[in-house]
Amino acid sequence: LKPVLQVTVAGKSITVNWKDIKGHWAESAIREAAELGFVTGYADGTFLPNRAVTRAEFSAMMVRALHLELGADSKLAFNDSDRIAAWAKPYIATAVKAGLLKGYDDGSFRADQLINRTEMVAVVMRALDLKADQNTKLQFADALEIPVWATGYVAAAVETGIIKGRNGNRFAPLEHATRAESVVVILAMLKQK
DSSP states (O other): OOEEEEEETTEEEEEEETTTOTTTTTHHHHHHHHTSOOOOOOOTTOOOOTBOOOOHHHHHHHHHHHTTOOOOOOOOOOGGGGGSTTTHHHHHHHHHHHHHHHOOTTTTTOOTSSSBBHHHHHHHHHHHHHOOOOOOOOTTTTTTGGGGGGGGHHHHHHHHTTOOBBTTTTTOOTTOBBHHHHHHHHHHHHOOO
16 A cells, blocks of 8 residues: 555545554555545544544545435534534535434434444444344343344344454444544445445
8 A cells, every 4th residue: 555645535635644544453444445535634644543433524424435415405403403513514414314314312413422333333234224133132242232222233234244343342332433443334334335
């Protein structure tokens, strides 16, 4: 792989020479995601692979990865829409319209909330339209911590190789998804499509 890569993301040419991905376990996946145009780095020349991802950021990654067309109407019906950054609204509106992400029972979207591994998997599996049987027995040491509504999504993701557990045979369902994990899971999804 080239140390410097010139790619186009959202119509802008960017140079991929992120100083913090060299030797990272997801380095090749991050470079591939950049080539595909669904991730960008930061102005200081970093990618921050271990940084947690917000729901807004994950929405943007998914919309770009799936090449979903941003709609002209980015009005959102969530009760916290006024607190969603302008850059994120078209991505969130598109992801919601495509059925990838949903709001919460209280009517909020919580764009700045960090997405957990269970939510990340559910979004990706909705994109693939895959769900295993809710009664599937997962073999993770922390399987009982996986919310019941997500068991089918997690089982299907594991069965198809979309995601693996973390150290200690844990799925870590409520831990925040990192930028590196998000990239790897989205790439695995794209290979399934």
